[in-house]
Amino acid sequence: MTTDDAWRRTAHERGDTVTITVDGEPVHAWMGETVAAAMLAVGAAFEQDRDRAPRAPLCNMGTCFECAATVDGRPLTRTCLVPVREGMTIATTGRL
16 A cells, blocks of 8 residues: 555635524535534534533534534434535524
8 A cells, every 4th residue: 555545635625605594693604514514613502401511513424413403494403414505594592
């Protein structure tokens, strides 16, 4: 095995920017990233659990549901699996 084929960098170029709304606040994101990634990048809050401890994406592959939110009116959507698109509306409150 050669290192030339084993370790290639991914492209640093990003897609176009879009604006999504998270709990009424505009969030700028890049096409190609997930809603969870966009929210993490700007420090947007995820829901709190019943003990008021903050939640955040844990697995980033749709298994844990820690990133679940209401996306465009669909409750309990795993935001780590949903790519951003212009005009999306995300609500993090009231999912529990």
